Amino acid sequence: MTTIDPMLRALAHPTRLRMMSLMWAAPQSATDLARELEISHALASHHLRRLDAAGLVELGETRVRKGGTERRYRAVHGTPLSDRGDATALLAETLAHNLRERAARRVHEGPGVTSDVELWLTPADWDALRVRMAALLADLHAAARPPHTPGTVGIGGTVMLFPVHEEPPPPGERPAR
Numbered sequence: 253m254t255t256i257d258p259m260l261r262a263l264a265h266p267t268r269l270r271m272m273s274l275m276w277a278a279p280q281s282a283t284d285l286a287r288e289l290e291i292s293h294a295l296a297s298h299h300l301r302r303l304d305a306a307g308l309v310e311l312g313e314t315r316v317r318k319g320g321t322e323r324r325y326r327a328v329h330g331t332p333l334s335d336r337g338d339a340t341a342l343l344a345e346t347l348a349h350n351l352r353e354r355a356a357r358r359v360h361e362g363p364g365v366t367s368d369v370e371l372w373l374t375p376a377d378w379d380a381l382r383v384r385m386a387a388l389l390a391d392l393h394a395a396a397r398p399p400h401t402p403g404t405v406g407i408g409g410t411v412m413l414f415p416v417h418e419e420p421p422p423p424g425e426r427p428a429r
Contacts, residue, residue: 262306264342266349267291268299272308272327277396279312279324288399300325329393340414347410354408370416378415385413 263269271285280288286296303309304325312326358364373381389411397404 258306259308260342262302262308264346265299265302266346266353267295268303269346269350271296271299271303274399275309275325275327276329276393278398279326280398281322281324283322284324344412347412351408351410354410358408382413385411 263272267289270289271280274280274285274288282293282297282300285291285300286293289296300309308328309325310328311323313324315322315324392407392409399406
């Protein structure tokens, strides 16, 4: 049985993965996240503590609010997901869940890009395209603004590119979930 490290376990929950996306552009409090995700404050706080314990978020700022202190967290940039081959199935399941939810909210008349691929490339082409895709995703994250900023449009996306075996492994050799 494979042991999953705390970072991957934290990211294996669709709500926590969505929280990471929301905290990318600007710090968010548990209250902000609860409102955006339509969950209770207690549940948002629980998920935020899990992300914090795994080192995926950091305290971005504190604000005095109604006689108390509001703690606002931001995603730790550079969190590695793409090269975590030990958790491909776990991450794929979480990403698929979030993709289904985002697809249900898609603006049908809005432009988009959709593709599903299983291609064969030369190693040199794969390396070059992987680097370009990583740079494009970094640009997308860099352009992100806080949720619902005036003049912005919400964008949903899920990308997972990786090399595959020619044939699926025999049932006894499949990676543990």
